[in-house]
Amino acid sequence: MIRSSAAKPAPEAAEPPTVHVVDDDPAIRDALSSLFRSVGLAVQAVASVAEFLGSPRPGTPGCLVVDVRLPGLSGLDFQGQMAGLGIRMPIILMTGHGDIPMSVRAMKAGAVDFLAKPFRDQDMLDAVAVALERDARRRDAETAHEALAALYETLTQREREVLAQVTAGLMNKQVAGNLGLSEITVKIHRGNVMRKMSARSLADLVRMAEALGIRTGGQTSV
Amino acid sequence: MIRSSAAKPAPEAAEPPTVHVVDDDPAIRDALSSLFRSVGLAVQAVASVAEFLGSPRPGTPGCLVVDVRLPGLSGLDFQGQMAGLGIRMPIILMTGHGDIPMSVRAMKAGAVDFLAKPFRDQDMLDAVAVALERDARRRDAETAHEALAALYETLTQREREVLAQVTAGLMNKQVAGNLGLSEITVKIHRGNVMRKMSARSLADLVRMAEALGIRTGGQTSV
DNA sequence: GCGCCGACCAAACCTTGGTATGATGGCCTT
DNA sequence: AAGGCCATCATACCAAGGTTTGGTCGGCGC
Numbered sequence A, B: 001m002i003r004s005s006a007a008k009p010a011p012e013a014a015e016p017p018t019v020h021v022v023d024d025d026p027a028i029r030d031a032l033s034s035l036f037r038s039v040g041l042a043v044q045a046v047a048s049v050a051e052f053l054g055s056p057r058p059g060t061p062g063c064l065v066v067d068v069r070l071p072g073l074s075g076l077d078f079q080g081q082m083a084g085l086g087i088r089m090p091i092i093l094m095t096g097h098g099d100i101p102m103s104v105r106a107m108k109a110g111a112v113d114f115l116a117k118p119f120r121d122q123d124m125l126d127a128v129a130v131a132l133e134r135d136a137r138r139r140d141a142e143t144a145h146e147a148l149a150a151l152y153e154t155l156t157q158r159e160r161e162v163l164a165q166v167t168a169g170l171m172n173k174q175v176a177g178n179l180g181l182s183e184i185t186v187k188i189h190r191g192n193v194m195r196k197m198s199a200r201s202l203a204d205l206v207r208m209a210e211a212l213g214i215r216t217g218g219q220t221s222v
Numbered sequence C: 001g002c003g004c005c006g007a008c009c010a011a012a013c014c015t016t017g018g019t020a021t022g023a024t025g026g027c028c029t030t
Numbered sequence D: 001a002a003g004g005c006c007a008t009c010a011t012a013c014c015a016a017g018g019t020t021t022g023g024t025c026g027g028c029g030c
Helices: A026-038 A049-054 A074-084 A100-108 A119-155 A158-168 A174-177 A183-198 A202-211 B027-040 B049-054 B075-086 B100-108 B121-151 B159-169 B171-178 B183-196 B202-211
Strands: A018-022 A042-046 A061-066 A089-097 A113-116 B016-021 B042-046 B060-069 B091-095 B113-115
Touching: A018 A026, A018 A049, A026 A042, A026 A119, A049 B183, A061 A119, A074 A100, A089 A100, A089 A119, A100 A113, A100 B100, A100 B113, A113 A119, A113 A202, A113 B100, A119 A202, A158 A174, A158 A183, A158 A202, A174 A183, A202 B202, B016 B027, B016 B049, B027 B042, B027 B121, B060 B075, B060 B121, B075 B091, B075 B100, B091 B100, B091 B121, B100 B113, B113 B121, B121 B202, B159 B171, B159 B183, B159 B202
Parallel strands: A018 A042, A018 A061, A061 A089, A089 A113, B016 B042, B016 B060, B060 B091, B091 B113
Antiparallel strands: none
């Protein structure tokens, strides 16, 4: 697979991305909803963070457009909580009464944009476009990583040890020595690893180990 | 000093990082200079961007602290120009009369921080600490990459082709077929590549190719 | 011309990788 | 007790990787 979610041969109709709007002002919600719908985007508009968290949030791609001043919980705190909740959807913050430190803090925390009201429609659309693109990339990367992690899960402890040392560049006999095994046993484990990980070559396996963050104490120049 | 590259156990003789201050107000320059010197940092303070660019800037680690409103060239434009000039030192911007869009634009462009005057000394020191840490990491990564690129430079065209295909996971005979060579010739090139790149194993070589961004059309699952 | 280097190839030889087939034993679940 | 999974090892065999020795050919600079 080369890029994007080409995991399956049949790239079924890509679900449309959804813009989640969180603002306690109904007028703003309506205005943003029609703005986003006018460019073909799906919209889910709610009045509070609680409402957003309570609503059904299927694993569809999308982004958040949130007012920083919300009843109960500020958008900035909200931003921080999202990470803890495992929600990594890109966030665009907007505010009617913001200041520079607030915007800087938001951007440092990873916000895609921070728009002061009133903003131009186009600025918001541009920000959403960037956010959706970022989300698409994040999801692709996450999907690929999860697939890899799932394969890794199927390995036994021994096989993982062998994987680590083999991808560190050690020869079978060295691995055997380190693990107190015979070389033939290492070969068997190694073969199992290649098969279970669907690696077609050692180079493949090395890249997989790299992506999984598997490192040994063994010195490597890279 | 805050922290520097803890990459090596004995970094020793680490050149002290320099904070470059660019502000047309002498009072600010003096105040910042003594602030930074009070925590053991070297400082180079100038009044304009031209002066900064004209001064001797050896390849020492450091960061920039720049006022966005400068005679002739704004700090924001300056930020953009830096990339074009190949200067990738982290930048901290400060302003007396900034607004939110300005700060957001600066942060999007990669500024470490954007401080509205007046700011607390500690905020500036914190920002500088982050900037210097970021610079240290960037320099480490850059140094490693340059060393790798230098090795790659010593390869002949053929050797590079062989490197690409071998690290893509192809067998010698496949590489030979693709390049119209005999297998024995591929082996020789391959051996030369391993020697010239100082790779102690194929796994090593794969990681090097990865770091160099060497990709072939060959399909890979990673 | 001469030396140097890169590219190319071959024969011989050795090491390493990889895959059977077959077998033993431990542990856990049914 | 039986079956399954894992780990272990041996023998044998084949494929692939890797080096050495030795040689041809063409371009480039002195």
